[in-house]
Amino acid sequence: MFTVLVVVQIILALFLIAIVLVNVGKGSEVGAVFTGSQAIFGGAGPGTFLNKVTALLAILFFANSIFLTYLAAQRNKASLMEKAPVVEKTKPQEKLPTPPPLPVPPQGQ
Numbered sequence: 001m002f003t004v005l006v007v008v009q010i011i012l013a014l015f016l017i018a019i020v021l022v023n024v025g026k027g028s029e030v031g032a033v034f035t036g037s038q039a040i041f042g043g044a045g046p047g048t049f050l051n052k053v054t055a056l057l058a059i060l061f062f063a064n065s066i067f068l069t070y071l072a073a074q075r076n077k078a079s080l081m082e083k084a085p086v087v088e089k090t091k092p093q094e095k096l097p098t099p100p101p102l103p104v105p106p107q108g109q
Helices: 002-022 030-034 037-041 049-083
Strands: none
Touching: 002 049
């Protein structure tokens, strides 16, 4: 399932890139330059088909990204716990006896 969602993510990304490149920005027509500010900054009418498709693809892309992140976190969480080594408690090592102090030669003779 994870692999299928990654492939869907790549396809969504490619479609989103293509639709954004095809989409024409507001006020980019040649007639908008000569007709005054109302054409460029005027009230926006209903969204065009390309705008709606762009919004839909963006929503699907983000939703798929979040779901992939959730699945990856769940997959890594389970695998880390399964791979954790078992720690066995051992007895502490007995302390070795300290050696006797070295004899000091007498001074002043």
